[in-house]
Amino acid sequence: MRFRNATLFVALAVAWGSAFTAIKAGLDYFPPVLFAAFRYDLAGLLMLGYAVYATDRWRPRSRPEWTLVGVGGLFMIAAYHALLFVGELGVSSAVAAIVVSLSPVLTTAFARVFLPEERLTVVGVVGLLVGFVGVVVLSNPGRGALVTSRTVSLFLVFLAAAAFALGSVLTRRVEAELPIETMEAWSMLLGAALMHVASLAIGESVAAVRWEPRGLFALAYLVVVASALGFLIYFDLLERLGPIEINLVSYAAPIVAAITGVLFLPEELTAATVAGFALIFAGFILLKRDAIRDELLGAGRTAGERH
Known part of the structure; x- marks a missing residue:
């Protein structure tokens, strides 16, 4: 089981990490927002087909369910x-991925505001x-103008x-x-419509x-x-590992x-990129230290019971 989870975790990291590189490559061929809309036109249809196959509720019915889809489609898609x-028009795929890795940190901040508990x-x-x-640190501000195309x-x-x-x-x-699966499918389709x-x-x-072939690929x-x-693997791991480990x-x-x-692209890894990533990861560890400790203790107890 551990080997299976580790394999799927690596596969998900590869799928989602390389996505930033695919976005960067495709931007040479598509206008950015239209490119994103095309992506979720097709991905939404695929996910909807999977929802029809895998669940007994392939479409929302109640107002709260459509509200859930609306929030997901507007913000998360x-x-x-x-x-x-x-944004990826002006930064490398690695830098974009690092800034996006701030999401779990920002989630904690928003939770403090909107979730009183x-x-x-x-x-x-x-x-x-x-x-x-x-x-x-990632923005690497120098002595020149603070507002540049890169910082924007x-x-x-x-x-x-x-x-x-x-x-x-x-x-x-x-x-x-x-x-x-149903929520993701309809959120993707709604998000695609909004992006169009x-x-x-x-x-x-x-x-x-x-x-051209490179853009279509x-x-x-x-x-x-x-x-x-990627999302199918994510659903599987979320159920098996829980939200803390999947955040990694x-x-x-x-x-x-x-x-x-x-x-695959003419990109370079700079010292500022590495330092920025290290700081964001350190922030995540500080924020989630209790949950991570509980996860590690739980994993340790499970391993001890097996032995």
């Missing part, structure tokens, strides 16, 4: 991906600040991570018993798409590997993004 895809200790506040310092792109990716974190907290406030509207609003056009990879297969995928993904970016 549309806002997150539109901002991420536009959540508490943030002094050490937790330090963890938040350390994570934010990591983003500042970093800010957009940061907003993407914040949108995803906010969406994940708000969905916890909605009392609805909807299969997660946003794409039109900012003047993007299908006529600007370059229908990037789109297919995002749809099949990163979205469809956020910190394995940037490593994969850095490697694939160097191998």
Whole structure:
């Protein structure tokens, strides 16, 4: 079982980490928001087909269930991906993945605001600040202008991570018993529709798409590997490992993004990138130290019982 979980964890990290590289590659061929919309047009249909196959409730029925889909579609699909895809125009895939890895840290901050039962200790506040310092280090501000195309792109990716974190907290406030596959499918389709509207609003056009093999491969990879297969693995691991261990995928993904970016794109790994990642990861450890300790103690007790 441990070997199976570890294999799936690595597979998920590879799928989601390399997705940032596929996004970066595909941006040479697609307008960014339209690219994200195409991705979830197709991924949503695939996930809906899986929901029909795997669950007995393939569509929402009640108002709370549609509210859950609405929150997921608006924040976790549309806002997150539109901002991420536009932001990746100005930063490397590794840097984008590292900023997105701030999501678990931001989730804790939003939970403190919207979920009264959540508490943030002094050490937790330090963890938040350390994570934010990591983003500042990533921006690598010099003595020149603070507002550059790179810092704007970093800010957009940061907003993407914040949108995803906010969406994940708000969905916890909605009392609805909807299969997660069904929720994801309809959220993807709703998010795709919203991104098509946003794409039109900012003047993007299908006529600007370059229908070339490399771009189509990037789109297919995002749809099949990163979205469809990635989310199926995620659902399986979430049930087996729980939310704390699955959050660690956020910190394995940037490593994969850095490697694939160097191998397949003209990207370089800088000292600021490594330092920023280390600080964000340290912030996560400080925030989740109690939950991580409980997980480790639980795993230790389970191993002892087996022996």
